[in-house]
Amino acid sequence: MTADATKTAGTPAIICENVGKWFGDFAALRGVSCTIEHGEVVVVIGPSGSGKSTFIRCINHLENHQQGRIVVDGIELTNDLRNIDAIRREVGMVFQQFNLFPHLTVLGNITLAPIWVRNQTRTQAEETAMSLLERVGIPEQANKYPGQLSGGQQQRVAIARALAMNPKIMLFDEPTSALDPEMIKEVLDVIKELARSDMTTIVVSHEMGFAREVADRVMFFDYGSIVEEGTPEHFFTNPQNERTKLFLSQIL
Amino acid sequence: MVTPPDPPPPPKASQHARPPFWRNEVILKWVVQVAFLTAFVWLFWIVVTQATANLRATGISFSWDFLREPPGIKLSEGFNTDPATSLEALAAGMVNMLRITWSGIIVATLLGTLIGVSRLSSNWIVSRIANGYIEFFRNIPLLVQIFFWQAIIISAFPDLTAERAGAGWIIPSPKGIAIPWLIPQAGRWQYMALIIAGAVIARLVYRRRIDLQESEGRETHAMAWGVSVLVLFLAAGWFIHPVMGVLGWLFSALAWTMGAAPVLVFQILLAAAAIWAAFHYIKGYLDRRRTPAGMAKMTDEDYFRLSLVGVVGLAAALLFISGTGDTLLSHVLGRTPFFNMNWGLEPLFDFLASRFDFSGGSPLRFTRPEVVVPTRFAQYSQEVGKAFSPGYLSIWTGVTLYTTAFIAELVRAGIMAVPKGQSEASQALGMRRGRRMRLVVLPQAFRIILPPLGSQYLNLAKNTSLGIAVAYAEIVQVGQTIFNQTGQALAVFLIWMGFFAAVSLILSAVVNYYNRKMKLVER
Numbered sequence: 066m067t068a069d070a071t072k073t074a075g076t077p078a079i080i081c082e083n084v085g086k087w088f089g090d091f092a093a094l095r096g097v098s099c100t101i102e103h104g105e106v107v108v109v110i111g112p113s114g115s116g117k118s119t120f121i122r123c124i125n126h127l128e129n130h131q132q133g134r135i136v137v138d139g140i141e142l143t144n145d146l147r148n149i150d151a152i153r154r155e156v157g158m159v160f161q162q163f164n165l166f167p168h169l170t171v172l173g174n175i176t177l178a179p180i181w182v183r184n185q186t187r188t189q190a191e192e193t194a195m196s197l198l199e200r201v202g203i204p205e206q207a208n209k210y211p212g213q214l215s216g217g218q219q220q221r222v223a224i225a226r227a228l229a230m231n232p233k234i235m236l237f238d239e240p241t242s243a244l245d246p247e248m249i250k251e252v253l254d255v256i257k258e259l260a261r262s263d264m265t266t267i268v269v270s271h272e273m274g275f276a277r278e279v280a281d282r283v284m285f286f287d288y289g290s291i292v293e294e295g296t297p298e299h300f301f302t303n304p305q306n307e308r309t310k311l312f313l314s315q316i317l
Numbered sequence: 318m319v320t321p322p323d324p325p326p327p328p329k330a331s332q333h334a335r336p337p338f339w340r341n342e343v344i345l346k347w348v349v350q351v352a353f354l355t356a357f358v359w360l361f362w363i364v365v366t367q368a369t370a371n372l373r374a375t376g377i378s379f380s381w382d383f384l385r386e387p388p389g390i391k392l393s394e395g396f397n398t399d400p401a402t403s404l405e406a407l408a409a410g411m412v413n414m415l416r417i418t419w420s421g422i423i424v425a426t427l428l429g430t431l432i433g434v435s436r437l438s439s440n441w442i443v444s445r446i447a448n449g450y451i452e453f454f455r456n457i458p459l460l461v462q463i464f465f466w467q468a469i470i471i472s473a474f475p476d477l478t479a480e481r482a483g484a485g486w487i488i489p490s491p492k493g494i495a496i497p498w499l500i501p502q503a504g505r506w507q508y509m510a511l512i513i514a515g516a517v518i519a520r521l522v523y524r525r526r527i528d529l530q531e532s533e534g535r536e537t538h539a540m541a542w543g544v545s546v547l548v549l550f551l552a553a554g555w556f557i558h559p560v561m562g563v564l565g566w567l568f569s570a571l572a573w574t575m576g577a578a579p580v581l582v583f584q585i586l587l588a589a590a591a592i593w594a595a596f597h598y599i600k601g602y603l604d605r606r607r608t609p610a611g612m613a614k615m616t617d618e619d620y621f622r623l624s625l626v627g628v629v630g631l632a633a634a635l636l637f638i639s640g641t642g643d644t645l646l647s648h649v650l651g652r653t654p655f656f657n658m659n660w661g662l663e664p665l666f667d668f669l670a671s672r673f674d675f676s677g678g679s680p681l682r683f684t685r686p687e688v689v690v691p692t693r694f695a696q697y698s699q700e701v702g703k704a705f706s707p708g709y710l711s712i713w714t715g716v717t718l719y720t721t722a723f724i725a726e727l728v729r730a731g732i733m734a735v736p737k738g739q740s741e742a743s744q745a746l747g748m749r750r751g752r753r754m755r756l757v758v759l760p761q762a763f764r765i766i767l768p769p770l771g772s773q774y775l776n777l778a779k780n781t782s783l784g785i786a787v788a789y790a791e792i793v794q795v796g797q798t799i800f801n802q803t804g805q806a807l808a809v810f811l812i813w814m815g816f817f818a819a820v821s822l823i824l825s826a827v828v829n830y831y832n833r834k835m836k837l838v839e840r
């Protein structure tokens with residue numbers, strides 16, 4: 066614990082140095098470097114297939130990066146299972162397709178990892194789960210199964226499930242892309258509330274209004290690398306790169 | 318937690334206007350059901366009367382009498398190789414069929430799971446080998462495979478000769494394969510009872526540890542506990558099994574009760590039980606439809622099912638009661654009762670009572686197989702070791718390896734049908750491979766696999782009838798010999814059908830039970 070604390074003090078939340086990733090011959094990430102500070106909120110945008118998902122999936126080792134260094138909260142991501150476990154303890158993730166466990170209730174989904182990975186008692190885990198469900202606004206759905214919820218409710222359960230592990234960093238991979246328009250707001254509101262707390266947050270999103278409102282920094286990905294980054298201010302009013310301009314003109 | 322407001326009550330009755338009866342879905346459904354049932358009974362009646370008439374014309378009248386007569390055959394193997402009646406011969410054939418079925422199902426399930434998981438392995442060689450196995454065994458007709466194994470056994474091993482006389486460990490020959498075996502001794506009944514008790518207790522301990530783990534959140538090593546308890550019973554039971562001799566007293570007491578109480582009592586009890594079971598089912602069914610706001614509206618299926626259960630329950634009760642009437646009548650008329658409802662429980666308990674005593678000694682004896690030369694020909698010893706016949710080996714290996722290939726495919730498909738996101742989500746939550754499989758992937762894969770797995774079990778059971786091709790004395794082979802000798806084809810067919818239907822129904826009942834359990838968890 067003390068070792069962790071000293072690590073946290075000075076180091077940034079995430080350091081990426083020249084990260085590269087290939088799928089066969091195809092280079093999905095081509096030398097990505099960035100530093101993300103604790104409490105920072107980063108919104109990642111970019112055309113489809115530009116490597117945004119691959120990038121954030123490398124951060125919790127769902128993908129294995131093949132070049133460069135990734136250091137999360139002072140722990141370097143290597144093939145060492147101990148490091149991978151340690152980093153996954155720090156990092157929570159929310160997926161585009163929710164990926165809730167259909168055979169468990171909402172409460173079962175949220176408490177599964179705290180009980181089996183964190184060795185919490187069931188009562189303790191359920192208490193935490195209920196307070197998280199209050200936080201995302203659906204405590205009354207606790208005993209339903211995922212299949213009985215709307216998309217927006219499912220995604221909020223997924224957020225609560227990730228938060229139950231008490232992570233320091235949250236990764237969101239297009240959390241609203243699979244939702245009907247009227248449900249996008251309820252999910253974004255939850256993420257906004259999180260971003261305003263001191264959670265380090267990386268969100269892949271095409272919701273420009275949301276990016277403008279909560280991002281400390283916006284990164285633009287294209288062809289597997291960061292083409293341009295800056296404050297939302299700079300980004301939306303005065304982009305420098307041609308490709309950024311083209312992308313923004315298409316999306317806005 | 319916020320309690321949601323009570324839902325509004327469901328409507329008590331249909332609020333639609335009534336359509337004319339020929340367009341009324343409910344009425345039509347009932348009419349079709351009843352018409353279908355009538356047609357079925359009628360057809361069955363025609364077939365049976367016709368078949369009996371035809372048989373009579375050929376001079377063979379349908380009767381079950383041959384079952385009580387000597388079969389005129391010896392069985393090549395089984396618990397009763399020299400049966401006194403055809404019934405005994407058929408029973409030995411049934412047991413031979415079940416011997417293959419149960420062990421085949423267990424081995425095919427384990428091996429199939431292993432190969433199915435290997436098929437998905439990231440290790441290229443392992444996955445190729447598994448794939449080769451599946452393709453090979455799935456694509457060659459089962460009968461060919463069975464002949465193949467028989468040919469291997471008959472041609473590949475050296476003959477049993479006088480020079481090979483003496484004990485060994487594994488002795489293959491064209492007469493089969495003999496291996497070391499644990500031979501049950503007198504104490505096995507006590508030992509078996511102890512092991513059953515041990516298994517039940519181990520299961521309780523396992524559940525208790527799981528509950529503890531869930532409520533206190535520390536690793537409680539539930540599996541290790543359960544296994545240790547079982548091992549403890551297995552080990553200690555070897556020495557203390559005579560204590561189970563008390564069961565002998567229990568069974569004698571039960572047998573005495575059965576003998577002392579008049580048959581009437583059982584018939585009345587059975588009738589009451591039938592009515593109670595039907596009532597219980599209907600009540601439970603209605604209870605599940607009762608919401609705080611009143612009864613949910615019942616569908617036609619509900620009504621149909623409830624009336625069916627009611628009718629069947631009443632019919633069973635009537636049957637038992639008429640049995641009672643029959644017994645009373647036979648007292649008056651002095652003839653033997655037509656329905657004998659003691660159900661052989663008294664002899665059964667007598668039999669069990671005679672098996673349990675307080676004698677010590679090891680319940681099982683380890684023996685090595687031996688080749689003996691009692692006459693001019695060398696053969697496997699009947700007393701020590703265990704010799705499997707070529708017929709048994711080829712049919713067992715054939716159906717088991719064949720079914721294994723299909724089960725492997727099911728397991729693979731089941732695991733692959735669980736979306737990748739499930740595994741990724743649990744990975745992101747920090748679960749390692751074993752937990753991920755056990756808590757997230759397998760529960761979902763199992764739900765998908767279970768129904769087709771049941772039909773693979775049925776296939777295995779039915780395919781044992783190919784034993785006839787290699788002269789393995791299972792029910793079909795024995796039955797065929799008997800009907801060749803007696804001409805009672807119809808009776809033998811009915812016995813076959815009844816037996817295979819019973820086996821299939823039991824297997825499906827077990828699979829359906831688990832299937833329902835899994836479904837309930839789902840929604």
Ligand SMILES: Nc1ncnc2c1ncn2[C@@H]1O[C@H](COP(=O)(O)OP(=O)(O)O)[C@@H](O)[C@H]1O
Nearest residue numbers: 088091093111112113114115116117118119120
């Ligand atoms: N598992 C994979 N195998 C092969 N190619 C992949 C895989 N995952 C992603 N890719 C490819 O890598 C590129 C980047 O993908 P991704 O990071 O998902 O893009 P984005 O999230 O920005 O849309 C895409 O061209 C995609 O086709």
Ligand SMILES: [Mg+2]
Nearest residue numbers: 117118119239
């Ligand atoms: Mg993506």
